Amino acid sequence: MAAGSERLGPEAWVAAAFPVLAKGGLEAVRVEPLAERLGVTKGSFYWHFKDRRALLDAVLDAWEERATSAIIARVDSKPGTPKERLAVLMSLTTSVGEGASVEHAIRAWGATDAGVRRRLTKVDETRQAYVRDLLVGAGLTPARATARARILYLALIGEFTWVSLGGEASGPALWKELYGLLTDE
Amino acid sequence: MAAGSERLGPEAWVAAAFPVLAKGGLEAVRVEPLAERLGVTKGSFYWHFKDRRALLDAVLDAWEERATSAIIARVDSKPGTPKERLAVLMSLTTSVGEGASVEHAIRAWGATDAGVRRRLTKVDETRQAYVRDLLVGAGLTPARATARARILYLALIGEFTWVSLGGEASGPALWKELYGLLTDE
DNA sequence: AGACCTCCATACGCAACCGTATGGAGACCC
DNA sequence: GGGTCTCCATACGGTTGCGTATGGAGGTCT
Numbered sequence: 001m002a003a004g005s006e007r008l009g010p011e012a013w014v015a016a017a018f019p020v021l022a023k024g025g026l027e028a029v030r031v032e033p034l035a036e037r038l039g040v041t042k043g044s045f046y047w048h049f050k051d052r053r054a055l056l057d058a059v060l061d062a063w064e065e066r067a068t069s070a071i072i073a074r075v076d077s078k079p080g081t082p083k084e085r086l087a088v089l090m091s092l093t094t095s096v097g098e099g100a101s102v103e104h105a106i107r108a109w110g111a112t113d114a115g116v117r118r119r120l121t122k123v124d125e126t127r128q129a130y131v132r133d134l135l136v137g138a139g140l141t142p143a144r145a146t147a148r149a150r151i152l153y154l155a156l157i158g159e160f161t162w163v164s165l166g167g168e169a170s171g172p173a174l175w176k177e178l179y180g181l182l183t184d185e
Numbered sequence: 186m187a188a189g190s191e192r193l194g195p196e197a198w199v200a201a202a203f204p205v206l207a208k209g210g211l212e213a214v215r216v217e218p219l220a221e222r223l224g225v226t227k228g229s230f231y232w233h234f235k236d237r238r239a240l241l242d243a244v245l246d247a248w249e250e251r252a253t254s255a256i257i258a259r260v261d262s263k264p265g266t267p268k269e270r271l272a273v274l275m276s277l278t279t280s281v282g283e284g285a286s287v288e289h290a291i292r293a294w295g296a297t298d299a300g301v302r303r304r305l306t307k308v309d310e311t312r313q314a315y316v317r318d319l320l321v322g323a324g325l326t327p328a329r330a331t332a333r334a335r336i337l338y339l340a341l342i343g344e345f346t347w348v349s350l351g352g353e354a355s356g357p358a359l360w361k362e363l364y365g366l367l368t369d370e
Numbered sequence: 371a372g373a374c375c376t377c378c379a380t381a382c383g384c385a386a387c388c389g390t391a392t393g394g395a396g397a398c399c400c
Numbered sequence: 401g402g403g404t405c406t407c408c409a410t411a412c413g414g415t416t417g418c419g420t421a422t423g424g425a426g427g428t429c430t
Contacts, residue, residue, distance in 0.1 A: 008378090023296075024296075030418090031419090032417060032418085033417090040378065041380075044377070045378095046419070046420080047378070052419090105293075107350065111208075111210055111290065112208075121350075151359065153343065154340040154342075154344050154347060155343060157346050157347065158340060158342035161292055161343075162342065165302055167309070174336065177332045181367075215386090216387075217387060217388085225408065228409050228410075230408095231388095231389070232407060236388080237387095237388075
């Protein structure tokens, strides 16, 4: 009653799934509660999606796009030295807010789903390779750059986990310290 | 039939819960499937535990003990310089096998349970403080030591997540690299 | 106005668990 | 060899969620 009586498309369901996933994890993303949240019944859901899994796949698609390609594109669009770009990348990725919880939830999900694990592996490799290239561009040997890219990436995963569990973000000072360590400054 | 027809105590349920938690996450730790796994019915379970939550609390107790106190005690028992101890600690924590998956599952769980989050925060602070003290002992300023302890700890969380998702462990070479960065060697 | 198409409501069967109630098998105690 | 205590099996009711079936409201086309 009196709710936004618009008609829904699949995107509305995907959009509604994100905050739920961030807050309650995979198991909270369920058809009927989501329907109630949207002010409709599941009759609507099964019109737009084959089943629950189809929605989850759509959520993964959306996440993969906005959490990887989008960020890399933004960093690539700005000119600058590799070091400057690395700083930009770190600054972008460490201030994502709800994105951290989403990523954490997807990573938790990956523990029990091989398909999700494959996607995560792909995303992880893409991101790490990008960081490694930046470090090579900054003058490090390939071996060192690979190791340090891994270190940074592990720390970022840790940070996502950390803040999504209610810890306060590590703050610019810490990332500056790590930046200094990684770039030998 | 022909299974170990011993009688069970609460510990048996807790012990059975760990591999299930590691493999399937929190949602896989359910009374009836666990009972079948143990070759009994849930009549047994509700004799030993008030409800499902009581089992989960017992699991947390066991984890908290063996994942924190035990490791710190082992490192403390060996004499050596702070730097040597740090190396020992890193070597111990990065070769835990299934423990990584358990920790990952608990961290995923913490996203939706405030009580678990509190326990995690406590554990996290204990561990970080321990690392920070080692770094101070190695001659770093307190501020730097705090930041670098955090960096190491975030990387360790990332590593746990990484290997519990099927990635191969980062290997001694990487941790040696990080050790060198943290201790200015 | 009538045929159609899109989106959603309603109603149903089914499965997985939770927690409770109750009784029974086996040890042990004397 | 009858109490008693411990541990477990069986059976039940209740909840939550999945997926399906079917019909209906409202717009569109002609």
